[in-house]
Amino acid sequence: MPNRSKGSPVGRIYLDNNSTTSIDPRVAAAIEPYIREAYGNPSNLHSYGRECAEGLAEAREQVAAFIGADVEEVFFTGSGTESDNWAVKGVACAVGPGKHIVTSPIEHGAVLGACRYMGELGWKVSLLLVDGYGRVDPEAVRRALTDSTALVSVMLVNNEIGTIEPVRKIAAICHERGVLCHTDAVAAVGKIEVAVDDLGVDLLTISGHKLHAPKGIGVLYVRRGTEIHPFIHGGHQERGMRAGTENVIGAVGMGKACELLRNEWREDAARMKQLRDRLERGIVERIAEIQVSGHPENRVCNVLHVTVGYIEGEALLLSLDLEGVAVASGSACSAGEGDASATVEAIGISPLFRNSPVRFSLGRDTTEEEIDRTIDVFEQVVGRLRDISPLWTNRSG
Numbered sequence: 506m507p508n509r510s511k512g513s514p515v516g517r518i519y520l521d522n523n524s525t526t527s528i529d530p531r532v533a534a535a536i537e538p539y540i541r542e543a544y545g546n547p548s549n550l551h552s553y554g555r556e557c558a559e560g561l562a563e564a565r566e567q568v569a570a571f572i573g574a575d576v577e578e579v580f581f582t583g584s585g586t587e588s589d590n591w592a593v594k595g596v597a598c599a600v601g602p603g604k605h606i607v608t609s610p611i612e613h614g615a616v617l618g619a620c621r622y623m624g625e626l627g628w629k630v631s632l633l634l635v636d637g638y639g640r641v642d643p644e645a646v647r648r649a650l651t652d653s654t655a656l657v658s659v660m661l662v663n664n665e666i667g668t669i670e671p672v673r674k675i676a677a678i679c680h681e682r683g684v685l686c687h688t689d690a691v692a693a694v695g696k697i698e699v700a701v702d703d704l705g706v707d708l709l710t711i712s713g714h715k716l717h718a719p720k721g722i723g724v725l726y727v728r729r730g731t732e733i734h735p736f737i738h739g740g741h742q743e744r745g746m747r748a749g750t751e752n753v754i755g756a757v758g759m760g761k762a763c764e765l766l767r768n769e770w771r772e773d774a775a776r777m778k779q780l781r782d783r784l785e786r787g788i789v790e791r792i793a794e795i796q797v798s799g800h801p802e803n804r805v806c807n808v809l810h811v812t813v814g815y816i817e818g819e820a821l822l823l824s825l826d827l828e829g830v831a832v833a834s835g836s837a838c839s840a841g842e843g844d845a846s847a848t849v850e851a852i853g854i855s856p857l858f859r860n861s862p863v864r865f866s867l868g869r870d871t872t873e874e875e876i877d878r879t880i881d882v883f884e885q886v887v888g889r890l891r892d893i894s895p896l897w898t899n900r901s902g
């Protein structure tokens with residue numbers, strides 16, 4: 506176990522739920538029998554195998570019910586990253602060489618990386634422009650489509666700034682031209698309605714550890730009849746589409762987490778929105794020269810992304826951590842790389858602000874006391890860093 510004694514004496518505050526979430530105790534309880542007793546291989550016909558196959562089948566039903574899919578359209582994978590890769594490469598392989606993909610510059614690295622790879626293999630890849638809120642214009646999607654376009658992939662919610670993308674409109678435009686539409690819904694589930702028929706998408710990605718299930722489990726929803734090749738070859742698991750002995754523990758956790766969300770997400774979301782708005786008001790009122798990113802209305806309830814002028818993001822993150830407040834600077838996936846995040850780049854934040862993106866992502870356990878303490882700590886830390894920042898001292902105007 507990690508050494509927890511270094512935490513803040515008043516308790517740590519976790520505001521990085523878009524990087525990962527805690528495992529819900531009820532999810533842990535659902536998993537436990539599969540850790541301790543039911544260790545069979547679901548492919549086996551004996552009772553050990555069957556009890557695991559049953560757990561897997563129930564999990565698939567729970568996921569399907571949550572996103573409004575049929576069970577045959579739900580495929581378990583090893584992560585959200587794998588689901589994104591499979592959607593892009595699996596469709597590309599089914600369509601044949603040298604076709605065209607359309608995506609946005611603010612996608613998760615899993616989609617962008619897979620598209621870049623297809624580019625290396627001779628596919629044409631178009632990156633749509635986004636506006637200052639990070640919104641993709643559906644009409645820009647229409648203009649980008651050509652006779653050789655095979656797939657459009659636009660995320661439902663941007664994980665860094667929380668902007669909600671007009672995916673339903675984008676999917677409708679795709680279908681007018683017979684083009685498949687994938688959406689990465691990892692940062693959307695639990696915050697807004699995610700229903701595959703309402704969205705009209707052909708493929709949709711979710712990830713377990715972003716919704717209070719374990720890490721190492723993802724789902725790709727594939728609408729019946731969609732032409733897609735398998736991504737992992739080998740055994741006949743997942744109806745021949747994703748080989749490898751199933752992660753029963755992960756899948757059972759994912760299923761339980763989806764069942765819980767189905768009943769609880771609206772209430773959770775309303776509470777997170779209240780707290781996020783409180784955090785935003787507190788910070789904006791108390792700190793000068795700070796900008797809030799993302800769309801004012803079309804933004805998920807749990808994200809506050811700000812850029813703080815005249816200081817450096819890494820120093821800010823580490824100072825907050827010393828005070829026991831865990832946030833993200835840019836996105837977790839780009840941490841340590843030292844580049845400005847692609848999203849921050851794409852929405853055109855001015856250079857004085859670009860270096861200090863801070864993402865607060867609330868969870869369903871976040872409390873009002875935590876928010877109020879975070880506002881105090883943030884004000885102190887920004888003040889301290891600005892006191893020693895020549896940029897701040899020498900600023901004009």
Ligand SMILES: *Cc1c(COP(=O)(O)O)cnc(C)c1O
Pocket residue numbers: 523524583584585586587589613615660662663664689690691692712713714715721722723
């Ligand atoms: C976290 C995340 C992923 C990747 O999911 P993993 O299960 O961590 O691989 C993909 N897309 C978005 C938007 C994410 O936030």
